[in-house]
Amino acid sequence: xxxxxxxxxxxxxxxxxxxxxxxxxxxxxxxxxxxxxxxxxxxxxxxxxxxxxxxxxxxxxxxxxxxxxxxxxxxxxxxxxxxxxxxxxxxxxxxxxxxxxxxxxxxxxxxxxxxxxxxxxxxxxxxxxxxxxxxxxxxxxxxxxxxxxxxxxxxxxxxxxxxxxxxxxxxxxxxxxxxxxxxxxxxxxxxxxxxxxxxxxxxxxxxxxxxxxxxxxxxxxxxxxxx
Amino acid sequence: xxxxxxxxxxxxxxxxxxxxxxxxxxxxxxxxxxxxxxxxxxxxxxxxxxxxxxxxxxxxxxxxxxxxxxxxxxxxxxxxxxxxxxxxxxxxxxxxxxxxxxxxxxxxxxxxxxxxxxxxxxxxxxxxxxxxxxxxxxxxxxxxxxxxxxxxxxxxxxxxxxxxxxxxxxxxxxxxxxxxxxxxxxxxxxxxxxxxxxxxxxxxxxxxxxxxxxxxxxxxxxxxxxxxxxxxxxxxxxxxxxxxxxxxxxxxxxxxxxxxxxxxxxxxxxxxxxxxxxxxxxxxxxxxxxxxxxxxxxxxxxxxxxxxxxxxxxxxxxxxxxxxxxxxxxxxxxxxxxxxxxxxxxxxxxxxxxxxxxxxxxxxxxxxxxxxxxxxxxxxxxxxxxxxxxxxxxxxxxxxxxxxxxxxxxxxxxxxxxxxxxxxxxxxxxxxxxxxxxxxxxxxxxxxxxxxxxxxxxxxxxxxxxxxxxxxxxxxxxxxxxxxxxxxxxxxxxxxxxxxxxxxxxxxxxxxxxxxxxxxxxxxxxxx
Numbered sequence: 139x140x141x142x143x144x145x146x147x148x149x150x151x152x153x154x155x156x157x158x159x160x161x162x163x164x165x166x167x168x169x170x171x172x173x174x175x176x177x178x179x180x181x182x183x184x185x186x187x188x189x190x191x192x193x194x195x196x197x198x199x200x201x202x203x204x205x206x207x208x209x210x211x212x213x214x215x216x217x218x219x220x221x222x223x224x225x226x227x228x229x230x231x232x233x234x235x236x237x238x239x240x241x242x243x244x245x246x247x248x249x250x251x252x253x254x255x256x257x258x259x260x261x262x263x264x265x266x267x268x269x270x271x272x273x274x275x276x277x278x279x280x281x282x283x284x285x286x287x288x289x290x291x292x293x294x295x296x297x298x299x300x301x302x303x304x305x306x307x308x309x310x311x312x313x314x315x316x317x318x319x320x321x322x323x324x325x326x327x328x329x330x331x332x333x334x335x336x337x338x339x340x341x342x343x344x345x346x347x348x349x350x351x352x353x354x355x356x357x358x359x360x361x362x363x364x365x
Numbered sequence: 366x367x368x369x370x371x372x373x374x375x376x377x378x379x380x381x382x383x384x385x386x387x388x389x390x391x392x393x394x395x396x397x398x399x400x401x402x403x404x405x406x407x408x409x410x411x412x413x414x415x416x417x418x419x420x421x422x423x424x425x426x427x428x429x430x431x432x433x434x435x436x437x438x439x440x441x442x443x444x445x446x447x448x449x450x451x452x453x454x455x456x457x458x459x460x461x462x463x464x465x466x467x468x469x470x471x472x473x474x475x476x477x478x479x480x481x482x483x484x485x486x487x488x489x490x491x492x493x494x495x496x497x498x499x500x501x502x503x504x505x506x507x508x509x510x511x512x513x514x515x516x517x518x519x520x521x522x523x524x525x526x527x528x529x530x531x532x533x534x535x536x537x538x539x540x541x542x543x544x545x546x547x548x549x550x551x552x553x554x555x556x557x558x559x560x561x562x563x564x565x566x567x568x569x570x571x572x573x574x575x576x577x578x579x580x581x582x583x584x585x586x587x588x589x590x591x592x593x594x595x596x597x598x599x600x601x602x603x604x605x606x607x608x609x610x611x612x613x614x615x616x617x618x619x620x621x622x623x624x625x626x627x628x629x630x631x632x633x634x635x636x637x638x639x640x641x642x643x644x645x646x647x648x649x650x651x652x653x654x655x656x657x658x659x660x661x662x663x664x665x666x667x668x669x670x671x672x673x674x675x676x677x678x679x680x681x682x683x684x685x686x687x688x689x690x691x692x693x694x695x696x697x698x699x700x701x702x703x704x705x706x707x708x709x710x711x712x713x714x715x716x717x718x719x720x721x722x723x724x725x726x727x728x729x730x731x732x733x734x735x736x737x738x739x740x741x742x743x744x745x746x747x748x749x750x751x752x753x754x755x756x757x758x759x760x761x762x763x764x765x766x767x768x769x770x771x772x773x774x775x776x777x778x779x780x781x782x783x784x785x786x787x788x789x790x791x792x793x794x795x796x797x798x799x800x801x802x803x804x805x806x807x808x809x810x811x812x813x814x815x816x817x818x819x820x821x822x823x824x825x826x827x828x829x830x831x832x833x834x835x836x837x838x839x840x841x842x843x844x845x846x847x848x849x850x851x852x853x854x855x856x857x858x859x860x861x862x863x864x865x866x867x868x869x870x871x872x873x874x875x876x877x878x879x880x881x882x883x884x885x886x887x888x889x890x891x892x893x
Contacts, residue, residue: 158891174438187437196893197796197891198795198892201795221796221890221891222754223794223796223797223890224754224755224765224767225756225762225765225793225794226793226794228793229792238461238742238751238771239753239768240746240750241750241768243746243750246746248750249740250745253542253738253742253745254742255737257509257734257737257739258735258738294852304874305874306379306874308870308874308876308892310847311790311846311847313845314822314825314848316729317791318791318792318847319791319792325869342792343794365577
């Protein structure tokens with residue numbers, strides 16, 4: 139889809155032939171699995187991969203996940219987001235001229251999302267009601283044959299990673315004085331049965347407050363190795 | 366060369382009245398910068414004059430209809446007049462809206478009088494009732510001849526008769542030549558020159574020394590030696606395309622399929638003139654009557670496929686207006702039109718040079734793919750269910766964005782680069798509720814928090830909840846708040862009254878933007 143653009147981003151430090159070989163190998167595999175551009179602040183926490191589904195529980199996380207691809211020149215879409223904040227999207231780095239919005243797909247939400255997945259790189263979906271396994275399966279199988287990422291704002295049966303905001307706080311306002319300035323949130327990334335990975339992020343800008351903390355797993359791995 | 370001039374007096378007023386669908390007999394004036402630019406006969410009879418200020422004109426004639434100046438409209442309205450005269454004699458030159466010149470058609474109509482009468486008749490038949498025609502040896506004389514003619518009448522100055530015709534005219538006929546002419550009229554009157562004949566009798570070099578090049582030109586004109594030629598226009602090419610159906614079709618799918626070739630021809634025809642259409646009117650006729658007409662604007666330019674899509678949507682929405690009216694339609698409603706269509710027509714309303722819309726050398730394959738995919742979604746849920754977000758200026762978060770239907774151009778956006786005093790600072794809210802949801806905010810004693818007209822808050826917000834669906838929504842404590850940001854929008858035209866915005870942080874660390882207006886609290890946006 140974006141071969142002309144990505145050829146330009148070859149790493150000059152490495153052998154060109156090798157990099158092209160990697161790329162050809164990636165293309166021959168299948169579109170799924172190809173890395174998708176992610177915001178630098180989120181790249182360590184949740185590197186996006188084409189063909190995968192990610193669930194979030196906050197609109198700002200959904201915007202942040204879509205922003206990386208949009209900044210890299212890809213098209214993104216939002217389905218079912220009736221309360222889309224265009225200004226906030228532009229602030230986080232989404233290029234509005236490459237954004238498709240279907241605020242109210244109604245009963246056709248599944249077909250609409252499937253059609254958007256065909257042509258866009260990142261699709262943010264807010265499913266209208268509870269989604270059963272079968273419906274999710276239809277979309278997942280479509281997703282695997284395309285090079286798109288599905289970000290679900292809400293509940294979804296099977297996801298690669300689920301991001302949730304655990305603690306959140308704003309600096310700025312007190313009792314009447316000041317204004318909202320900076321938001322800090324602890325984001326937990328759940329991947330299957332693994333213990334969640336946590337990181338403190340700050341808005342605006344979606345930057346990690348401190349280097350990634352993952353003490354639990356690190357310690358466990360070390361203990362297991364020692365044993 | 367004999368010249369025929371057709372003059373439609375006060376054309377700006379005529380065009381404006383026709384556009385406003387008002388009677389031509391009402392006193393009316395077209396104003397530019399609060400000064401009367403043109404007024405019509407009934408207004409003149411009441412004492413309204415060109416150059417008067419608005420209040421002076423209204424003092425003379427209180428029922429005066431004031432119309433805004435719009436040069437484009439005048440030109441547009443004059444186009445049919447040009448076409449009528451062009452039918453009689455090609456080579457028409459539009460001198461300005463309301464005035465056109467053409468080489469006088471002599472012997473074809475028998476005589477020049479007969480030609481003038483034919484032109485008058487043809488124009489009156491098209492609804493232009495105030496027409497005056499003048500025929501003379503040169504342009505200036507012909508224009509003056511038209512100006513002395515009566516309504517729907519003509520003046521023919523015989524060959525070689527220009528000097529004697531112009532001799533008797535007062536100098537203030539030069540006023541119509543703009544500011545330069547008005548200045549010269551004042552000067553000539555102060556010099557004691559009352560008629561064009563007086564000016565024509567002066568020696569040429571003396572006039573040039575005293576009055577400059579323009580004065581010399583006027584003197585030559587007054588002597589009937591006007592050398593001005595006019596450039597006849599080339600009639601604009603017919604760029605619209607139509608497809609008739611015989612027998613008429615009543616299924617949207619069949620119509621869409623049949624217009625494909627015509628749409629391609631339409632685009633190729635424009636491309637042949639090195640043009641692309643950015644606005645196209647699609648008309649569908651049923652039984653010879655236009656039953657559906659709509660102008661579509663394209664953010665880039667129309668291709669044949671886009672046009673076919675527009676026909677599809679237009680006919681589909683025309684067929685389902687009797688239904689729910691929403692953007693979502695039941696599938697069985699789709700595909701039936703109200704009456705069988707026997708003709709579909711594409712009219713280019715906005716065309717631009719193709720060079721301004723050239724594609725990149727390597728094409729834009731990915732964008733094309735997206736366009737096609739989005740068109741498919743539009744086919745499922747209706748064309749206006751797919752939106753493109755754009756930013757605009759405003760104070761509330763909902764006013765600062767617009768969701769434009771995909772494939773349409775954003776029009777009437779408020780400028781972003783203005784200060785918009787009263788808007789809430791800080792990061793933009795991620796969730797924007799349009800329309801806002803009802804909410805409640807109370808202080809420590811459980812009383813509703815109010816804001817006076819001066820922006821004084823009655824108590825500190827302690828608890829808030831979003832009312833609405835469930836009555837039993839729990840109250841949430843306020844951990845921090847900021848505000849108020851008072852605004853009073855549109856107070857000069859009966860706006861919504863004074864209101865104030867607050868940023869409120871709840872116990873769960875989420876922030877909300879709440880609005881206190883006269884009718885109570887509402888939740889405008891969330892910083893999720």
